[in-house]
Amino acid sequence: MADSISLPHVSLSVEQRLGAFTLSADLTLPGRGVTGVFGPSGSGKTSLLRLIAGLDRPTTGRIALGDQVLLDTRRRLFIPVHRRRIGVVFQEARLFPHYSVRGNLTYGQRRVDAERFDDIVALLGIEPLLSRMPGTLSGGEARRVAIGRALLSEPRLLLMDEPLTGLDGARKEELLGYITRLTQTLSIPVIYVSHDADELTTIADHLVVMEAGRVVASDALTTLLHRFDLTRALGGFDAASRLEGEVAAIDPDYGLTRVALDDAHQLVLPGTQTPVGTRVRLRVHARDVTLALSPSDALSTQNQLPAVIRDSAVLFDAPHTVELCLEVAGQTLRTRVTRKAWDELGLAYGQRVTALIRAVAFQAL
Numbered sequence: 316m317a318d319s320i321s322l323p324h325v326s327l328s329v330e331q332r333l334g335a336f337t338l339s340a341d342l343t344l345p346g347r348g349v350t351g352v353f354g355p356s357g358s359g360k361t362s363l364l365r366l367i368a369g370l371d372r373p374t375t376g377r378i379a380l381g382d383q384v385l386l387d388t389r390r391r392l393f394i395p396v397h398r399r400r401i402g403v404v405f406q407e408a409r410l411f412p413h414y415s416v417r418g419n420l421t422y423g424q425r426r427v428d429a430e431r432f433d434d435i436v437a438l439l440g441i442e443p444l445l446s447r448m449p450g451t452l453s454g455g456e457a458r459r460v461a462i463g464r465a466l467l468s469e470p471r472l473l474l475m476d477e478p479l480t481g482l483d484g485a486r487k488e489e490l491l492g493y494i495t496r497l498t499q500t501l502s503i504p505v506i507y508v509s510h511d512a513d514e515l516t517t518i519a520d521h522l523v524v525m526e527a528g529r530v531v532a533s534d535a536l537t538t539l540l541h542r543f544d545l546t547r548a549l550g551g552f553d554a555a556s557r558l559e560g561e562v563a564a565i566d567p568d569y570g571l572t573r574v575a576l577d578d579a580h581q582l583v584l585p586g587t588q589t590p591v592g593t594r595v596r597l598r599v600h601a602r603d604v605t606l607a608l609s610p611s612d613a614l615s616t617q618n619q620l621p622a623v624i625r626d627s628a629v630l631f632d633a634p635h636t637v638e639l640c641l642e643v644a645g646q647t648l649r650t651r652v653t654r655k656a657w658d659e660l661g662l663a664y665g666q667r668v669t670a671l672i673r674a675v676a677f678q679a680l
Contacts (some may be wrong), residue, residue: 322473323381325350327372327505329366338362338373338528344521349505351519353512353551358525360508362473367506368403369396373535380472389427402465402473404405406480408457410449417445423464435463438500439493455486459493466497473505479514496571516598524548539645541640543628544573554601554638556649558582562593562680572680573643576620576644582616582672586679595680601638603649603676607669608660618672622648624664629654637662641670 324346331338338359344350347514365371367378369385371626372393380401385394396614403529410419420432436442440461449457465473478494479487495518498505509515515522522536524545530540531548537557546554547648563575564589574582582597587593603629610619625647635656635663641648648670652662662668 317595321468323383323507325367325378325380325472325509327367327378329363329376329378331362331366331371331373331376333362336528338366340402340530342530342533344504344506344523344524344533346504347502347547348520349507349518350521350523351515352506352508352523352525353510353549354525354531356512357527359465360525361476363525364403364476364506364508367472368401369394369399370573371611387589392573392575400471401470402468402470404458404462404465404475404478406455408449408452408461409478410452410457410460411463412573414449414454415445416441416447416449419449419460420445420467420488423467425467425469427652432467435466438497439463441554445660453486454482455490458482458490462494462497473501473502475505477506477509478507479511479569480508483524489654494518510551511560512549512553512555516555516557537647541626541649543626546638554649556599556601556604556647558597558599558643558646558648560595560597562589562591562595565591571674574680576646580644581619582620582677582680583674584677585674587636589680597677599648599672601649601651604638604641604648605671606650606652606656606660606662607671610669614671615673616671617674618670620644620648620670620672622668622670624662624666624668627657627662627664641668643670 325344328341340363354360366373368431375388384392385399441459441463444456479490491514498518507518519536522539523533524531526548532545540556558576560574560576562572562579564573567587570587571586572586575586620643622641622643624639625642630636630638635654637652637654641651
C-alpha cells in the first residue's frame, strides 16, 4: 500500500523537560512492522509520539526518519508537522464534523488515486459509511475513518496513540482486528502506543518499554517477553509468551481449530471463524502452561507439546517459584512451577519435558 522501495527506520535521541518530569529517550526503531510502546500512565509514551510527529519540540535532541532529519536542536533544524509525511491517529477520531466520511477521507489525500482510495476503504470496511456524517458514527467506525484518512496522506510513518481507548469489548476486538490486518499489509513502519498488553501481543513485532520518562528496554517483542529481569516492568503482560502458527484445519463438529506451529507440532484452539492458511499469533499466559515428564492419554488436556528447558530462575519476589523458558517447536514458551515441583520432578536445564496447555486457555479464533 505504501512505496516499498523506501523503508525508513526511526532514530532519535531526545530530552524533554516538562516541570518536574523529564523524558529521555535514545532509540533506533525498525523500518518495517509494528513497534509497540508500552508503559504505565505518565511514563512518557504519548510525549514521545508527539515529539516524533512534530507536535512538540524537545529541549535538546535529534530525530530522523530514514535519511531525513526532522529535528536537530544543535543545528536549529525543525521540519514542521505538515512536511514530515507522518500519519497520526489519536485516541479521539478528530474528524471534520461538516464533511461526510468521504470528504474526510479525500481531505487527507495527497493526490487523486482512486485505486488506493478503494483499497484502503475496503481494508478498513468503511465503504458503507462513505455518505454518512461523523456525528452518526460509532466510536469504532469513527476511528477506522481516522485511520483511513491518515493512510491516504501517503505517510512514510504511521503513529497510533491508544486508538482503542474507550471502546467496549466487542468494538475494541473488532477494531483491533481491522488494525491487525492493516498493519500486515503496510510496508511502512508503525509506532503503536498502548498500556494494554493484549493489544501489543497481538499487533507488535518490536517493543519499547518505558517507565518514568526512561526507556527500560527496546527489542523484538518475543525477546523481551522472555527476559526474567523485565518481569516487573512487563507486569501487564502477566509473564506471557507469544506463539505463531498457521491455521491447518477446522473441526466444525467440535468447534475447534488446529494451528500448526511447524510441520510436526499443532495446537487445538476453540473457534472456527479463521480460514485455513491464515497466519495467527497466540498469547499464552505462563499460568496456563503446566509441565509433565511425558505425554499422557489419561488427561483432558489436548495440547501436549514436546519441549526442552532452556532457562530458569527463582523469582525475586516469590522465592518459592521457579520461572522457566521452554523451547517448543523452535519458539519460546514461558511457565512457572513451585520449587517443590522443580525438585520432585528433577527438572534441569536441557531436560526434555511435555508442555501442557488447555485449549480453553485461548480466546476463540
